[in-house]
Amino acid sequence: MKLSREEVVHIALLARLGLSEEELEKFRGQLSNILENFEVLQQVDTTDVPPTAYPIPLENVLRKDEASPSLAQSEILANAPREEEGCFRVKAVLE
Amino acid sequence: MNLYDLTIHQAHQLLKNREISSIELTKAVLERSAQVEKKVRALVTITEELALSEAEKADKRISDGDFTPLTGIPALVKDNMCTKGIRTTCSSKMLENFIPPYDATVVEKLREAGMVLMGKTNMDEFAMGSSTENSALFITHNPWGLDRVPGGSSGGSAVAVATGEALYALGSDTGGSIRQPAGFCSVVGFKPTYGRVSRYGLVAFASSLDQIGPLTKDVTDSALVMNVIASYDARDSTSVNYPVPDYTKSLVPDLHGLRLGIPREYFVEGMEKGVEEVMRTAIAKLKELGATVEEVSLPHTKYALAAYYIIAPSEAMANLARYDGVKYGFSFQETESMWDALEKTRQFGFGPEVKRRIILGTYALSAGYYDAYYLKAQKVRTLIRREFEDAFERFDAVVTPTSPTVPFKIGEKVDDPLQMYLSDVCTLPINIAGIPGLSIPAGFADGLPVGMQVIGKPFSEETLLRIGFAYEQATGWGERKPPL
Numbered sequence: 001m002k003l004s005r006e007e008v009v010h011i012a013l014l015a016r017l018g019l020s021e022e023e024l025e026k027f028r029g030q031l032s033n034i035l036e037n038f039e040v041l042q043q044v045d046t047t048d049v050p051p052t053a054y055p056i057p058l059e060n061v062l063r064k065d066e067a068s069p070s071l072a073q074s075e076i077l078a079n080a081p082r083e084e085e086g087c088f089r090v091k092a093v094l095e
Numbered sequence: 096m097n098l099y100d101l102t103i104h105q106a107h108q109l110l111k112n113r114e115i116s117s118i119e120l121t122k123a124v125l126e127r128s129a130q131v132e133k134k135v136r137a138l139v140t141i142t143e144e145l146a147l148s149e150a151e152k153a154d155k156r157i158s159d160g161d162f163t164p165l166t167g168i169p170a171l172v173k174d175n176m177c178t179k180g181i182r183t184t185c186s187s188k189m190l191e192n193f194i195p196p197y198d199a200t201v202v203e204k205l206r207e208a209g210m211v212l213m214g215k216t217n218m219d220e221f222a223m224g225s226s227t228e229n230s231a232l233f234i235t236h237n238p239w240g241l242d243r244v245p246g247g248s249s250g251g252s253a254v255a256v257a258t259g260e261a262l263y264a265l266g267s268d269t270g271g272s273i274r275q276p277a278g279f280c281s282v283v284g285f286k287p288t289y290g291r292v293s294r295y296g297l298v299a300f301a302s303s304l305d306q307i308g309p310l311t312k313d314v315t316d317s318a319l320v321m322n323v324i325a326s327y328d329a330r331d332s333t334s335v336n337y338p339v340p341d342y343t344k345s346l347v348p349d350l351h352g353l354r355l356g357i358p359r360e361y362f363v364e365g366m367e368k369g370v371e372e373v374m375r376t377a378i379a380k381l382k383e384l385g386a387t388v389e390e391v392s393l394p395h396t397k398y399a400l401a402a403y404y405i406i407a408p409s410e411a412m413a414n415l416a417r418y419d420g421v422k423y424g425f426s427f428q429e430t431e432s433m434w435d436a437l438e439k440t441r442q443f444g445f446g447p448e449v450k451r452r453i454i455l456g457t458y459a460l461s462a463g464y465y466d467a468y469y470l471k472a473q474k475v476r477t478l479i480r481r482e483f484e485d486a487f488e489r490f491d492a493v494v495t496p497t498s499p500t501v502p503f504k505i506g507e508k509v510d511d512p513l514q515m516y517l518s519d520v521c522t523l524p525i526n527i528a529g530i531p532g533l534s535i536p537a538g539f540a541d542g543l544p545v546g547m548q549v550i551g552k553p554f555s556e557e558t559l560l561r562i563g564f565a566y567e568q569a570t571g572w573g574e575r576k577p578p579l
Contacts, residue, residue: 008454015412015457016419016434017450018442027454030512034455037513038401041471044478051473052480054303054333055529056290056553061332075196081426088421091433 003032098123099259100576103316106262107164110157117157117167121150121211124169128213128260131579135236137245137254139174140182141214149211156209164319166209171261173252174215175222176307177296178202181212185298186230187220189418189425189444199296200331201265201307201324208323213261216251220446222272222300223411224248225518228509229448236505237279238577239543243502246276246518252310253280257577263311263320267297269304270403271497271522274534276310278497278546281536281573283311283563285321288553289529290335293328301410302333304403304526313573314535314563318342321556337554345557346564351385353562356490360396361521366499369540374496377537377547377566381494384565391486391493395479399524402479404516405459405472406527411449412456418444451512480528487552492562495521497534497546525550533559536572 008028012019019027073086082089098120101109109115125143132138146169153167172178175185177195179202184190198206206212219229227235227250235250237243238258245254249266253276256264266273268286277284285308292307299305309320322343327336357378362371382388420426420440427439445453459468486493498518508515525532530553537547547566549559567573 003458007458011454011457011461014461015416015453016437016441017445017453018438019450020442023447023450027451030451031455031458034404034513034516035458038405038468041398041401041405041475042467044395044398044471044475046471046474046478049474049477051470052476053473054289055476055480055527056288056333056335058290058333058335063329071196078196079193079423081420081423081428090421091431091436093433 003028003035097259099127101262102312103164103168103262103319106168110167117150117153117211118147120167121146121169124213124259124261127258131238131258131260134241134579135238135254135258136233137216137235137251137258137260138171139184139186139215139217139232139251142181142212146211146213153209153211163208163323165205165323167211168262169211169213170205171213171216171252171255171264172202173218173249173264173266175218175267175298176202176265178212178215181215183215183298184232185221186218186232187444187446187449188231191425193423197296200293200328202296204323204326216249216255216264218251219248219448221298221415221449222248222267222269223448223452225271225275225515226508227251228505229446231446234505237502238579239281240502242505243543244279244505246279246498246502248272249310250276253277253282253284256280256282256310256312258579263309263316265307266310267305267307268526269300269407270526271519273308273310274497274522274532274546274548275519277534279502279544281544281575283314283317283536283573284534285309285317286525286532287321287325287556288531290333291531291554291556292324293326293331293334295328295330299414301407302414303410304407314560314567315343315346317533318346318560340557342557342560345561347561348565348568349385350381350562350565353386353491353558354489355381355386355388356391356486356493357388358391358393358396358493358495360393361495365517365520366496367501367540369501370496370499370545373538373540373545374547378494380569381562381566384569391490393482393486395475395482396524398475399479399527400516400520402472402475403523403527404455405468406476408452408456409459409469410456412453412460415449415453420444448512476527479524483528483530484552491551491558492555493550495548495550497521497548501540501543501545521548529553531556531559533563535563535567538572
């Protein structure tokens with residue numbers, strides 16, 4: 001499985017991950033090699049085998065909808081790179 | 096004997112009998128840290144002032160008669176578990192200045208038990224790696240050979256316990272990140288059953304695989320820490336509500352009546368001669384101690400690596416989507432565009448291995464590849480899990496090496512990610528199946544540590560501790576100290 005440059009660019013965009021030219025080329029080679037090795041999975045007969053998402057069978061875990069104390073607004077915002085009037089400040093979403 | 100070389104249970108006896116105080120013990124450990132840190136660099140943050148004030152409180156508790164076996168005992172926590180008011184970096188530029196507003200459940204429980212928190216340990220960035228070389232902050236050295244890696248991702252925790260920078264430490268294990276460094280540093284590392292220990296406050300890597308556990312100097316200490324951290328927690332929806340025993344009750348130095356399986360697939364290609372010899376001797380010892388030992392076959396083992404490295408990055412890429420430079424963490428500001436800021440925040444905030452896994456995971460989940468990679472890997476996961484279930488119909492536990500090699504040289508595998516991934520080949524099937532695994536010191540090959548892994552069915556922690564304890568009492572490999 002050889003990844004093309006365009007594929008890596010596309011995937012990086014999906015993940016919103018900026019990459020330098022050098023990184024792009026390096027990852028393309030390394031990931032192609034990794035995916036080639038993972039072809040081994042196609043040898044396994046998985047007909048009628050259900051997928052496992054979680055190793056321990058748990059039913060949907062629900063709790064009562066009750067109010068309980070949470071962190072203060074100031075604590076939540078303490079790590080914010082930019083804040084304004086008690087909100088997270090972001091760059092303009094609409095241009 | 097140096098105070099920093101004490102186990103938890105030895106220190107507890109001395110504290111209880113007022114032969115030492117927690118302050119004395121804490122100072123001895125801090126001095127030891129100052130001495131060895133120059134060589135090994137295991138710690139991201141040292142909380143000296145906090146430690147001394149907690150030690151003082153612990154001494155007060157002890158004199159009031161209100162204490163537990165962990166009261167006044169110096170400990171370290173891997174830097175991916177939230178500690179209120181103390182920087183939690185995940186050894187990443189992304190979180191270099193992140194100060195959590197709350198404690199992880201495990202930290203909260205240990206604090207209630209009287210832990211003296213000494214600081215936070217170095218790790219592979221976001222726990223992605225097998226050598227601690229992926230830390231964006233600095234690399235950590237193996238005390239048994241300073242030019243060698245300590246294993247990873249909980250490398251800092253393993254080194255700190257091996258060198259006496261703490262009496263015990265917490266690690267997290269997604270594909271071997273507690274057991275493999277424990278094996279590489281000759282300490283005891285325990286990954287409990289998935290859901291046994293709350294993950295609330297653990298920075299998420301791969302949510303269906305992650306589990307927290309202790310790194311300790313011996314098996315008794317492992318049981319003592321498990322007694323505190325094993326619990327049901329409503330704040331972790333994958334926490335399992337299953338009774339927590341007193342794990343120290345399982346520490347019986349005898350293996351009569353136990354059936355152990357040795358899977359032949361774990362003794363093949365890539366395994367070093369020295370590791371194999373240590374394992375043969377260890378298995379003979381387990382027989383001597385009364386266990387019945389038989390070979391078993393787990394044929395799907397050879398697919399575990401590929402399945403793991405599809406599932407773990409897929410979950411990781413979803414978990415890491417939260418690092419957007421808006422709510423906390425590193426934030427790229429020198430642009431007007433929101434999209435550009437987002438991409439550059441992630442470009443400059445994440446290191447190479449994290450980026451590699453984000454790309455791999457995004458690829459495996461993307462349109463056209465989901466069925467061939469992610470879904471296929473999840474089906475293979477079912478087969479691996481079933482294979483273990485079948486084995487545990489016949490056996491009480493399965494015994495393997497923790498790693499196919501002794502600690503490798505720093506720099507040896509950094510440019511070959513696939514070779515690096517292979518160093519988890521014996522440990523990651525256990526996370527895929529969600530079962531518990533214990534790594535205990537099994538001996539040395541050319542002066543470098545070899546770990547033995549004992550694996551059991553879900554919630555068989557007591558059986559694993561019993562096997563580990565019996566073996567440890569009969570051999571004492573963990574008592575050897577690194578030449579620092």
